[in-house]
Amino acid sequence: MPTLLLTPRYTDDAQALWRAAIELGWDVERITCWDVPAHLLEVEEPVFYLEALMAPLLAEQFQRRLLEPPIDWLPKLPEPYRQRSIRLSTLEQARQIETAAFIKPPNDKSFPARVYTGSELPNGYPDETPVLISEIVQWEKEFRCFILNRTLKTFSVYLHEGVLQRDNHFAHSPEEEAALVEFVGEILADETIDLPQAAVVDVGVICDRSWAVVEQNAAWGAGIYGCDPTQVLEVLRHAAVSA
Structure with missing residues (x-):
């Protein structure tokens, strides 16, 4: 049991x-x-x-x-699925950036993911700390997807125009669901995209562009928003393997 x-x-x-x-x-x-x-x-x-x-x-x-995604998973994702430029770097190199960029740790929340110039990045972290440096884009809406064996098990909208959708009970339209299922289906059918057995992939719509992958997260610590908790549990059963 x-x-x-x-x-x-x-x-x-x-x-x-x-x-x-x-x-x-x-x-x-x-x-x-x-x-x-x-x-x-x-x-x-x-x-x-x-x-x-x-x-x-x-x-x-x-x-x-x-199970966790590799730190370079998002930069290596084919551009049609990303719809923006992203590169893996270090905090030391990121501090040299003079123009603003969206900068975040690849997998953890050790410092806030947001728009920074190099001089605005937080202190107190090793220079070799890996970071993702991304082109700044505006997301119209973002969805969380729990995936098992390359099958979408459950999903939920979580942000719309940057606003958490809890007060709207994480509701989405049939049209949004159809578009999401189609886009995520393309990702899961693409065998060049590496995914662990249990994964969380966030996707959304970039303003003036199209559907795109936001990021991949580890299933064992991801928020579930309006996802079906029973389906989430089925994914979590496979989110760890024998060491």
């Missing part, structure tokens, strides 16, 4: 997954310290939904490796 493993934070997403897991007959446990209790290490099928800070250490104690 799967056991959903959560951290102590009672977020809306964690609570939604907790309720869905209980309905499926799963066990649910919260890990409240850095050292996992011995009895939890013996569970038959650990399923992780964790915060980035704790995740690697906790998974290691279960002898599991969490």
